[in-house]
Amino acid sequence: MSKLTTKTIASHAKVAKAAPPTESEVIAPSPVAANWSGYLRVRSIVTETPGVKTFRLVPSSGEHLLPFTFVPGQFLNVAFWIGGARMNRSYSISSSPIQREYIDLTVRREPRGAVSRHIVDLLKVGDQIEAAGPVGKFTFDGTEADSIVLIAAGVGITPMMSILRYLTERSWAGDIFLIFTFRKPAEFIFGNEIAAIQRVNPKLHVAVTVTKPEGTDWKGSRGRITKELLTKTVPDLASRRVHVCGPQSMMEATKAMLIELGVAPDQLKTELFGATKPAPAAAGTALKPTAEATGPLVTFSTNHKAVRIHVDQTVLELSEELSIGIENSCRVGTCGLCKVKLTSGEVAMAVQDSLTPDDQANGIILACQAKPKSDIVVEA
Known part of the structure; x- marks a missing residue:
């Protein structure tokens, strides 16, 4: 947070210089596939600038250390129930992974952002936040370059x-x-x-x-x-x-x-977080493309719906037209919330950052990135 003093920073730097930690001592392997999920508690809130606040989060269990580790540059997925709907967002971590007792999320209030407005306007010390992660490959720990x-x-x-x-x-x-x-x-x-x-x-x-x-x-x-x-x-x-x-x-x-x-x-x-989401349909109208779809047949087996997809349309975009509730947040292939199982067919994905080798071996795809190359069946 911006209230960290020069004395504190100097103390941290002095300790690190006196006994440089090894990579294994500083950062344990991070659960980049969002393997951790649970709740964190708001310990403090600092106003950084008008409309921007930093929320310091600690384990809700009362444990001294966080239940996960992360690499500098990663982000956390958070979820809130707002107006009867579950909403997910991804926020970059602004604290250092050396500080194992807490994690900081710095959030800007967006005038049209339901989640950011909820966080900045309503969240208070003591509240619990549902979270998962950390994830992301926008990382740098000093080993990649000089x-x-x-x-x-x-x-x-x-x-x-x-x-x-x-x-x-x-x-x-x-x-x-x-x-x-x-x-x-x-x-x-x-x-x-x-x-x-x-x-x-x-x-x-x-x-x-x-x-x-x-x-x-x-x-x-x-x-x-x-x-x-x-x-x-x-x-x-x-x-x-x-x-x-x-x-x-x-x-x-x-x-x-x-x-x-x-x-x-x-x-x-x-x-980049928050790629453009489809605009909501006007009241009394259906959110459907004007041209007839001529692409492969996509079957959502859980919802028992099957329709043809448009060229260059993603599985997530098609699911939204059909009101199939695939959770999502970043829409750019990094947060991992839109993972679904592909049980038949083949897709192309421009970004697969949040898929682990196990995910790939088990047919897991990212709905926000997946564009069918043949008729497909997904569990959604």
Whole structure:
């Protein structure tokens, strides 16, 4: 959280430097297939900026340590019953995995987000949260490269903070370049803590730019992230590993710039949650495509429904047209909530991050990614 003091940060870094932990001591193998599920209790809440709060979660059982481990950059799936409907969302972890007693989720209130509004407006200390995970492959623990470039916009800073905190606590020897953009100075999430970490970590290099500083006394960089800002901040950029997290348009623009500047695609990682969901149908109408479907036949065996699918349509999208309740959250193949069993046929999936070898061996697919290559039958 942003109230972590310079003294505390320095103490953590000093301990790590005096006795560098081994990988096995720091992070046990993480349940990347969301094998853990249960409840966590809200221990404290900190307002980071207007509309953004950090929720510190501890085991609801009263145990001292969390019932799971995670890798910096992973996220947690959470579920709430809101208005009689079960809703799932995925939120990046902003705390360091070295802090085994708690986990921090930093959440921005979205005006049209039912879950984020519920969390930010209504959640209070002592409440319990249903959760599962952690999952995700947007990770960096210092073993993948000898330096790291972290580029974030808005609340996309949350997984970067987990990485930054962890590397600082370990006194990691590599250079860390943090480039952060947001709309207004008041929206500088973790601003105080980033400044505090800079004071104890000489390997951290920070560049911040504000896109709408008008009417404020902001004296720093202005405007969006540009190629000039990237090359000015990061020497030898093309040789480095880069992580980018933020709105889709920002990530696409930044990725294009990085590739133009020579960053290898296999050294570039992006993170996106909440791909666009289908708009609800108007009252009294059915949510159906206007053109007749000519693709393979999809049978949902549990619901006893079988229809043809449209070209490039996913199994999840088809299930929503038929009001078949396949749970989902991220819709980009990383959270694992939409796993279903394929009992017949073949599908193509662009992303399979949340499938384990056991899942693949047992015919489990991700409904949000699965596009039938033949007639298929799924258990849903």
